[in-house]
């Protein structure tokens with residue numbers, strides 16, 4: 071493929087993203103039964119070819135430190151991870167097919183593999199949850215054979231591409247020092263240890279009739295069901311609450327022609343809200359089928375955050391800044407909206423909740439648990455991706471998760487619980503950036519910032535960059551020296567010590 075040039079790659083990046091997103095949208099919105107991504111990947115195979123990897127590497131290295139170096143680095147990351155994805159494509163499809171087709175037999179009841187989590191979350195009996203969980207693990211063992219081969223293949227590619235190992239590949243391509251980041255995260259774990267022990271144990275005693283040391287991972291989603299809050303988070307008020315929030319910031323959701331909200335009920339529509347940035351910023355779709363409850367509000371606001379970010383990205387930016395870059399940035403804007411339905415002022419002004427103490431405590435314990443969970447995942451993956459995967463990592467996974475979370479885990483989730491390319495670190499960085507962005511908004515516009523048009527203008531400016539800047543750079547533009555866990559932890563500590 072002598073004709074492959076950086077220009078060709080850049081030209082095809084956007085049509086590829088557009089076709090892929092359209093396909094995902096059609097399937098998850100329930101408009102189409104199958105997902106035909108293979109055809110799209112084949113059509114654009116040159117974007118992830120060996121030549122593309124070598125070409126973008128040479129160009130990114132030559133362009134380092136120049137104006138073009140920024141998009142060249144994002145393009146290189148895209149081509150290289152795309153190359154790894156293509157190498158494991160069949161195994162990924164195999165794992166996916168297994169998950170969609172596998173059925174668990176529990177006391178004669180046949181439960182689809184992907185439905186088991188929902189089933190466990192809603193099951194009041196600890197014994198029944200245990201049974202469902204153990205039934206699932208029998209299938210997980212089979213799935214693990216595929217996932218082990220898949221991760222082994224990905225691990226083996228890294229040295230072939232000239233990196234020390236998978237961890238070094240992620241670190242180099244993304245420009246993130248994971249070792250320094252892990253130090254920050256360990257500090258977070260130490261600082262919140264006692265607070266977590268007390269508040270989580272208390273919550274489990276009240277909501278799942280178990281103690282933290284006795285609890286199993288399958289008791290946790292049940293403990294956080296929070297069905298007594300369902301009345302407040304009503305299904306038919308969700309979209310109104312979202313629009314009211316955006317109107318407060320002058321963001322005119324009804325006039326945003328480029329962001330379409332798909333609320334239509336379809337039998338095969340995904341029950342989880344999602345955002346499909348089909349063409350950034352001209353065609354962004356926010357899809358929901360409201361069912362009510364706090365999870366629904368959090369999920370819809372989260373996806374809404376992505377939609378408003380992509381929908382306000384400057385169209386003049388090269389495709390690399392509109393589709394690629396540091397995903398912690400878009401995740402931080404998603405979290406910013408995600409946490410509005412657990413903000414005291416928002417709850418009172420938008421939903422008319424007068425005494426929110428109990429609910430806010432509930433959400434903060436949940437958030438702290440998630441932060442510690444992702445911290446544990448990062449610590450585990452730092453070891454996993456610095457070596458070559460083997461079944462011995464099951465025990466390492468179990469001990470890392472258990473050390474941070476204190477409730478019991480199975481070693482069998484050591485592959486299923488891993489997202490590619492350190493996405494766990496991406497979320498942690500997004501949580502930190504969100505804490506700082508919200509801190510800046512509160513300082514500039516007060517605690518009711520979500521009702522200030524000026525806050526909307528401020529956000530529009532940040533959104534306009536797309537993902538041109540990394541989280542570390544963006545945080546400097548809002549007045550901080552670096553990514554800092556302080557605002558995020560301060561909120562949790564104040565809230566849970568009261």
Ligand SMILES: [Zn+2]
Pocket residue numbers: 372376400401404
């Ligand atoms: Zn997200």
